[in-house]
Amino acid sequence: MFAALVAIASTSSATAAEVRAVPPNMLGLMLTPTGFDGKIYEPGQVDIGKTGFFSGFGNKLILIQKSGFQIKEQFGRTSPNDDEDHRCIVGKKREPMTLDVRLLFAMPDYKKPNGKEAILRMGILGNPEPTDLGGGGRVMLLNAPSVYFQQVQQQVRGKIREVCLQYSSVEAVFEAIETDGADDFSSVVRKAVGTILSENDSPLFLVDAVVSNVKPDPAVINAIAATLAMEKMVVAIQLLEDFVKEDPSGIRSAIFQAMLTREIALGASQTIIVTGTQGQGIVPIPKQ
Numbered sequence: 001m002f003a004a005l006v007a008i009a010s011t012s013s014a015t016a017a018e019v020r021a022v023p024p025n026m027l028g029l030m031l032t033p034t035g036f037d038g039k040i041y042e043p044g045q046v047d048i049g050k051t052g053f054f055s056g057f058g059n060k061l062i063l064i065q066k067s068g069f070q071i072k073e074q075f076g077r078t079s080p081n082d083d084e085d086h087r088c089i090v091g092k093k094r095e096p097m098t099l100d101v102r103l104l105f106a107m108p109d110y111k112k113p114n115g116k117e118a119i120l121r122m123g124i125l126g127n128p129e130p131t132d133l134g135g136g137g138r139v140m141l142l143n144a145p146s147v148y149f150q151q152v153q154q155q156v157r158g159k160i161r162e163v164c165l166q167y168s169s170v171e172a173v174f175e176a177i178e179t180d181g182a183d184d185f186s187s188v189v190r191k192a193v194g195t196i197l198s199e200n201d202s203p204l205f206l207v208d209a210v211v212s213n214v215k216p217d218p219a220v221i222n223a224i225a226a227t228l229a230m231e232k233m234v235v236a237i238q239l240l241e242d243f244v245k246e247d248p249s250g251i252r253s254a255i256f257q258a259m260l261t262r263e264i265a266l267g268a269s270q271t272i273i274v275t276g277t278q279g280q281g282i283v284p285i286p287k288q
Helices: 002-015 113-125 144-151 153-165 170-178 185-199 218-245 251-266
Strands: 019-022 026-032 035-041 044-047 060-065 069-075 088-090 095-106 139-142 205-216 270-273 282-285
Touching (some): 019 026, 019 060, 026 113, 035 113, 069 144, 069 153, 088 153, 088 170, 095 144, 095 153, 095 170, 113 144, 139 144, 170 205, 185 205
Antiparallel strands (some): 026 060, 088 095, 095 205, 270 282
């Protein structure tokens, strides 16, 4: 008699309804003691069943957001997590470059077969955590971005670095940014990220990848500025030399020599050589 009562109590406890809510902006997955049941629960009330009378095991409701999400990958000199240099390297000269890449993901359409399969795979690949939405410990929340971080983040960052290496210089990257069509820098990065998601059979749906805050290393900027300054100086020297040579009387040369003597007396820090003058043609560059 006692055994029969226990069996009845156990059966009624296991089959009695225990309702939990799926919020309007989320979807639900049912995690049973043997795995997911293969269904997707739309917003509303869901019966998750009672826990076992003796074992205490029971189903758990896993909530997943329906809306898309954004990931910002930063390639900068430093990271909040460590002291390593995370800048991208460009070209054979290995020019360092900082940039941000914003990845926009959309949640799969669960009403389509491939979308439903992707949602179920997110449940398998993700790491659901307890939520404060209630449920007595039997409702958990799966943060969609966590699937990205756990499955493909390192591969995506590595692929973006490969894209940077394909360009000959930082200047070539800027030219690609200004290009329209499939060859612009953001489009190339978007295609590369999509390739990684496909190769890893990721359930994430990439909508777009936008590159921003592209900056060369200050050393690269200084080198470019120095090159431009030197080119301007060469032009200036040639103009001065031509000006002096055009005067057969030697007056210009004499004036030049007087200016030369004065600037040397004032302590010019640098000099440039000008040929074709009477005497040594040294043009002093005053201290700044």
